[in-house]
Amino acid sequence: MTTPASDERHERHETRLGRRGFLAGTAATAAALAADMTGLNVLKEQALAAELKRQEKRVILFWLAGGASQFETFDPKPGRPTGGPFRAIPTAVPGIHISELMPKMAQRIGHTAIVRSLNTRIADHGGGAELMQLGRRDEPSIRFPDLGAVVARELGRIDSEVPDYVSFYSSTEGRGSATRQAGFLGSRYAPMFLTAGTSPEYLQPLKTMSAVDHRERADLQAALGRQFARGRELPAVSSHSQAYARVRGLMASERLFDIEQESQAMRDRYGPTLFGQQTLTARRLIDAGVPFVKVGRAWWDSHGENFETHLELVSELDHVMSTLIDDLKSRGLLEQTLIVTLSEFGRTPQINQSLGRDHFASAWSATLTGCGVQGGSVYGKTDENGQTVVDGQIGAAPLFATIYQALGIDYEKEYQVGARPIPLTDPGTEPIDTILA
Amino acid sequence: MTTHSSLMCLTALCCLWPVAHARADQRPAASIGEIARVVDEQLDRALAKEGVQPAPPADEANLLRRLSLDLIGRIPTTPELQSWLAERSPEKRAQWIDRLTASPEFLAHQVNELDALLMYGTKGSLQEYLTVALREGRHWDRIFTDLMLAREDGSGLKGADQFLKVRIKDTDRLTNDVSMLFFGVNISCTQCHDHPLVDEWKQDHFYGLKSFFVRSFDNGGFLAEREYGVVSYKTPKGEDRAATLMFVSGTKPREPAAAEPSNDEKKAEMARFKEWAKQKVAPPAPKFSRRALLAELALRPGENRFFARSIVNRLWYRLMGYGLVMPLDQLRSENTASHPELLDWLSRDLIANGYDLTRTIRGLVLSKAYARSSQWTNGERPKAELFAVAQVRPLSPLQLAASLHVATTDPEFLATTEDPAEASRRVTSIVNQSRSLAPLFDMPQGDFQVGTTEPLLFSNGERIASELLSAGSGRLVGRLKQLSSSSEQLDTAYAAVLSRRPETSESELLAKYLDQRRPRPVEGLQQVVWALLSSAEFRFNY
Numbered sequence: 017m018t019t020p021a022s023d024e025r026h027e028r029h030e031t032r033l034g035r036r037g038f039l040a041g042t043a044a045t046a047a048a049l050a051a052d053m054t055g056l057n058v059l060k061e062q063a064l065a066a067e068l069k070r071q072e073k074r075v076i077l078f079w080l081a082g083g084a085s086q087f088e089t090f091d092p093k094p095g096r097p098t099g100g101p102f103r104a105i106p107t108a109v110p111g112i113h114i115s116e117l118m119p120k121m122a123q124r125i126g127h128t129a130i131v132r133s134l135n136t137r138i139a140d141h142g143g144g145a146e147l148m149q150l151g152r153r154d155e156p157s158i159r160f161p162d163l164g165a166v167v168a169r170e171l172g173r174i175d176s177e178v179p180d181y182v183s184f185y186s187s188t189e190g191r192g193s194a195t196r197q198a199g200f201l202g203s204r205y206a207p208m209f210l211t212a213g214t215s216p217e218y219l220q221p222l223k224t225m226s227a228v229d230h231r232e233r234a235d236l237q238a239a240l241g242r243q244f245a246r247g248r249e250l251p252a253v254s255s256h257s258q259a260y261a262r263v264r265g266l267m268a269s270e271r272l273f274d275i276e277q278e279s280q281a282m283r284d285r286y287g288p289t290l291f292g293q294q295t296l297t298a299r300r301l302i303d304a305g306v307p308f309v310k311v312g313r314a315w316w317d318s319h320g321e322n323f324e325t326h327l328e329l330v331s332e333l334d335h336v337m338s339t340l341i342d343d344l345k346s347r348g349l350l351e352q353t354l355i356v357t358l359s360e361f362g363r364t365p366q367i368n369q370s371l372g373r374d375h376f377a378s379a380w381s382a383t384l385t386g387c388g389v390q391g392g393s394v395y396g397k398t399d400e401n402g403q404t405v406v407d408g409q410i411g412a413a414p415l416f417a418t419i420y421q422a423l424g425i426d427y428e429k430e431y432q433v434g435a436r437p438i439p440l441t442d443p444g445t446e447p448i449d450t451i452l453a
Numbered sequence: 454m455t456t457h458s459s460l461m462c463l464t465a466l467c468c469l470w471p472v473a474h475a476r477a478d479q480r481p482a483a484s485i486g487e488i489a490r491v492v493d494e495q496l497d498r499a500l501a502k503e504g505v506q507p508a509p510p511a512d513e514a515n516l517l518r519r520l521s522l523d524l525i526g527r528i529p530t531t532p533e534l535q536s537w538l539a540e541r542s543p544e545k546r547a548q549w550i551d552r553l554t555a556s557p558e559f560l561a562h563q564v565n566e567l568d569a570l571l572m573y574g575t576k577g578s579l580q581e582y583l584t585v586a587l588r589e590g591r592h593w594d595r596i597f598t599d600l601m602l603a604r605e606d607g608s609g610l611k612g613a614d615q616f617l618k619v620r621i622k623d624t625d626r627l628t629n630d631v632s633m634l635f636f637g638v639n640i641s642c643t644q645c646h647d648h649p650l651v652d653e654w655k656q657d658h659f660y661g662l663k664s665f666f667v668r669s670f671d672n673g674g675f676l677a678e679r680e681y682g683v684v685s686y687k688t689p690k691g692e693d694r695a696a697t698l699m700f701v702s703g704t705k706p707r708e709p710a711a712a713e714p715s716n717d718e719k720k721a722e723m724a725r726f727k728e729w730a731k732q733k734v735a736p737p738a739p740k741f742s743r744r745a746l747l748a749e750l751a752l753r754p755g756e757n758r759f760f761a762r763s764i765v766n767r768l769w770y771r772l773m774g775y776g777l778v779m780p781l782d783q784l785r786s787e788n789t790a791s792h793p794e795l796l797d798w799l800s801r802d803l804i805a806n807g808y809d810l811t812r813t814i815r816g817l818v819l820s821k822a823y824a825r826s827s828q829w830t831n832g833e834r835p836k837a838e839l840f841a842v843a844q845v846r847p848l849s850p851l852q853l854a855a856s857l858h859v860a861t862t863d864p865e866f867l868a869t870t871e872d873p874a875e876a877s878r879r880v881t882s883i884v885n886q887s888r889s890l891a892p893l894f895d896m897p898q899g900d901f902q903v904g905t906t907e908p909l910l911f912s913n914g915e916r917i918a919s920e921l922l923s924a925g926s927g928r929l930v931g932r933l934k935q936l937s938s939s940s941e942q943l944d945t946a947y948a949a950v951l952s953r954r955p956e957t958s959e960s961e962l963l964a965k966y967l968d969q970r971r972p973r974p975v976e977g978l979q980q981v982v983w984a985l986l987s988s989a990e991f992r993f994n995y
Contacts, residue, residue, distance in 0.1 A: 140626075203904045206905070216909070217906075218914050219909065219913070220913060229980060230912070232966075233983055233984060236962070236963075236966055236980065237984040240959060240962070240988060241990070243956070243959070244990040244995075245989065246830070247829050247830040248829075248845055248995065249834070252900070252903075253845055255901075259907065259908045263909060263912050266905060267909075267913070
């Protein structure tokens, strides 16, 4: 299965995880190309893709669903009327303070860039989730791919039979807006979406069926399907055969989701929570070559009892994120893995009568850690009460351009969708250079 | 009807229906055949202009499958297929359309489709209400009115309050849902500013429409409405404004003046609402209801074109796979329909018919355009808006679940009764049993594509194997294993699952497959049936 993409580092991973076992050859290449609805220049794209793949970049996105408070995480305002009861603590980097709820991240902030100046305007869950997962809003006539689908498309192996976009979201609250889309890239890049536990459903064959029968039955279905597809060369119809063509590869990736393969000590490090175990699974997945894993953690929507909610959720995030950073670092993977924390919006400076904070999109924070990022840096500034951005105000687009840049993806590239060229980010968008390595 | 007089009769709205219809009925209703004729005339004219020769008609078996899925929400049974193929009458299609639309399965499928349209993505359901409403013959205008009035005091049909109830806590979303679902206009972006692309949609539209709902609220699980209250909002320049009632057309209806009550009055009112909540009773409707005004206004001659065009466009989309206006929620003047005269004609016809959706559905499925083949082999496929070739449409979760269960029932069981009522009862019971399978499938939205979950479910799901591939009696595989020749087996399986005869090449391939598994014939048959059930051909209405 050697392809130009397998350099030494790649080989090392393969040996450790036995990746050869589940990556078949290039048989799926034709199908994968046909799956692409964007009509790209295949040769040029392959050359570019090969180059990107040599870099083996990956993303783990912590999706803090419901809207995490910037005050109780990365932009504390201690002693101010809006600051709440928690203190700010110094970090390993002089001058940077974060909430006392994140003591472990404070020690590791040297790997992280904090963006404190998001003004994204949209403060309803559906609209905010759409904006912060797509980097823009859908237009009436076009559905955009979300961050995971773009990364899967740009960094995934075109012949990959492992999933290239896995998304965990176990809570029922907010699940509707957590499910995003592959948009014009097509379902080939839609996530494998897990709503429970750490392992997807239906990956194991039924005990009553032999592997040979399973395969021959699928081949039979594929052969019969070719007749029907003739004269019906439509994206919906071809997505059917392409999705079935991936079944065997996906089944072979089953053990990637099996955290029993990890030592008890390793599982203990990530902690007993579902979020911790899913993050450990995410690390297994990216280690095996899955380019994008989203771990959703809900429900941060603390209209009441903001401080109790954040005491629990931020403490967990602090522990899990720190463990992940340490783990990736010790595996030599941190330089090629970008960890992102993102929500649909932040929370209000005002503390309401129920000791809650409401939706707030005018001045809030996100973080980038690892791959391609200038660690220990802060971009942008809010006023002393966190009401407005006073320096470096940005919307979603520059943040997304920064993420693409950190991953080596050309944020100005264009996709041809029908007759219309669609740029990856809106023209004129610039990444935040100062937090890029 | 003047604004003033219409206000007077709002409370008696329900009794006025027949009268209202008679007044709106400016034009005699077209016959079903005339609807089909106008559709074809208009589409043919555009095709001729573009110089496109449309696809030939779909073959007979294909057409019955399409009609059955669209009208009764499932594939035809083998006996239905056989009797369709045996009939030679030139009026066959019209007769079958009459028969199918008269069946209880048609009503059930309409309920499913309307429920999915109005409630998908919410936690509520309108199944209970719609089932009774459609059985009673309530038309689309009446259904809309029922949903807007949402009577809970026993005077309305049970469950009609669901539409508002699940949305009432988020008035912004409620406003946009009503606008999109009933009027075909998505005004969500005018919430924060005038629409950046559409001149005719201003912030006033959003807050004007929202004003119809702003007095409504949830009172201990019951819908309540006050007689006062206005929406105030901020313009992008930071100005504070109080919204005026405004319909999507821009019309600002008059309403009785409503002074803000004194604080004492408000306190007394609050106590009354609290008491009703405590006693778990529906608060009485207000003397003047803004929601009732909306229900009446949207149906007024001159204003009703949004309401009529929106549902016509949605029905067209449902049956033809592509709207006359796309996207479905962008019915505005700059976004012209592919066939503007046709959309107008169908909308006027719907109004003239008192919003009887069934008539429009019957007219559309009788057209030549509906019955074209979905296969296009002469080079590049023509643009969808020409309707030169049939679209390939994904089945809804309920259509798919019902079809899977109908397909895998022993065809003999469905054929052993001559009594149509008994046959219908048998099928209905199969369809009802299939419902629990439906949540496993994705609801098609926009540009549907098959993701990875469904193939994994079909390949490895326990329920697929046990419910659909069982070799027990009464099941398809159970019947197949009793047949002696592979050609008999394949003919039976194809009729049951794909509603057609196998091609020679298919028979040869499958006979060979079965032959290789002769020592374990049941497994061979199960695998063949699986390959048919999981095929793209089965997955789509083509």
